[in-house]
Amino acid sequence: MFPMQMNSKTKMPGRTPGALLPFLLLTLALNLNSTLAQEDGDHQYTSEAIAEGLRVYTQQCALCHGPQGDTIDGIDLRRGVFRTATSDDDLREIVTGGAAEGRMPAIVLRDEELSGVIAYIRAGFDPSGIAIKIGDPERGKVLFEGKGECASCHRVNGIGPRTAPDLTSIGAQRTPSSLQMNLLDPPTALLPINRPVRIVTRNEETVVGRRLNEDTYSVQIIDSQERLRSLLKTDIVRYEISDAPSKQPTTLTSEEVADVVGYLLTLRGLQ
Numbered sequence: 001m002f003p004m005q006m007n008s009k010t011k012m013p014g015r016t017p018g019a020l021l022p023f024l025l026l027t028l029a030l031n032l033n034s035t036l037a038q039e040d041g042d043h044q045y046t047s048e049a050i051a052e053g054l055r056v057y058t059q060q061c062a063l064c065h066g067p068q069g070d071t072i073d074g075i076d077l078r079r080g081v082f083r084t085a086t087s088d089d090d091l092r093e094i095v096t097g098g099a100a101e102g103r104m105p106a107i108v109l110r111d112e113e114l115s116g117v118i119a120y121i122r123a124g125f126d127p128s129g130i131a132i133k134i135g136d137p138e139r140g141k142v143l144f145e146g147k148g149e150c151a152s153c154h155r156v157n158g159i160g161p162r163t164a165p166d167l168t169s170i171g172a173q174r175t176p177s178s179l180q181m182n183l184l185d186p187p188t189a190l191l192p193i194n195r196p197v198r199i200v201t202r203n204e205e206t207v208v209g210r211r212l213n214e215d216t217y218s219v220q221i222i223d224s225q226e227r228l229r230s231l232l233k234t235d236i237v238r239y240e241i242s243d244a245p246s247k248q249p250t251t252l253t254s255e256e257v258a259d260v261v262g263y264l265l266t267l268r269g270l271q
Contacts, residue, residue: 045119045131049112053120054127056113064104069125078125080176080265086137087262088118122176132176133258140263143256150260153247156267162226163210164246165194171265179261183250187243196246197221199231200238207231210246 058067069077085091092114098106109117123129144150153164170179181189199207199219209223219239220230233239250257 045115045122045133047128049116049119050123050127050129050131052112052116053118053123054116054125056109056117057120060107060109061117069121077121080121080124086266087134088122089136091118091121124175130177132180132261134176134265135255135258135260135262137259137262137266139256140259140261143252143260144263148250148252148256148260162222163224165210167264167267169267169269171267172269174264176261176265179264180257183252183257183260185249186247190246192241196242196244198238198240198242199236201231202235202237 061069065071065075065077069075070079074083075081082090085094094104095107095109095114095117098104119131120127122131122134150167151160154160155162155164155166155168157168174182178189193211193214195211197209197211197219199221201207207221207223207229209221209229211219211221212228213220217234218230218232219236220228223229250260252260
């Protein structure tokens, strides 16, 4: 919605000048709330912020980091690979405070310019993409192990059950938007290999679990008792792959979701 432009000749039908101010204030409040809902409630920056970030990045950052953000060893901004930063706040501190013992100087930006750069990075350098807000990893770890109940199914660094996919290296395998989608809309984000399966064998045994691998002749699964099973397809009389997700959308708040995503991005293999 574009803001209304008014001049001395503009008249509002049925409104006196004295009644116009409350109307304008209400309109401003509704527009502001809409913007905040898009940025915070959906964990996304606006498309305008991403476009602003492209402009600022091209002018201020591309000379050192390159147009694709990958010219410095150990850093690939487009793919979200950083040396130390994880959360959006981390990136803000690096941009405004400098890093690498002065080799990256501090950059003075307006708030909207700084938010734009973060949005552009989080959108994977795609001006038409979706930028996901990344929260605090330490808070996310607490939520993962507690309120979010993620650790009741997922295994991390050798700790936890095997009934759901191991997340030890998930931060190196999935994008921030994919991780967020797994929390908010599991049916959409669930990979086919991770869909629950139900198998009935020729011996009339029913095996329920999660696929690990499948080829032309066999299927390997972790069953409901966390046992590794390898079954020949010639011994299977019924093989059902469920379309229903094994989990429901999270009930965490938008800020808590951002924190959990921040924690998951730190999981890049056994430390």
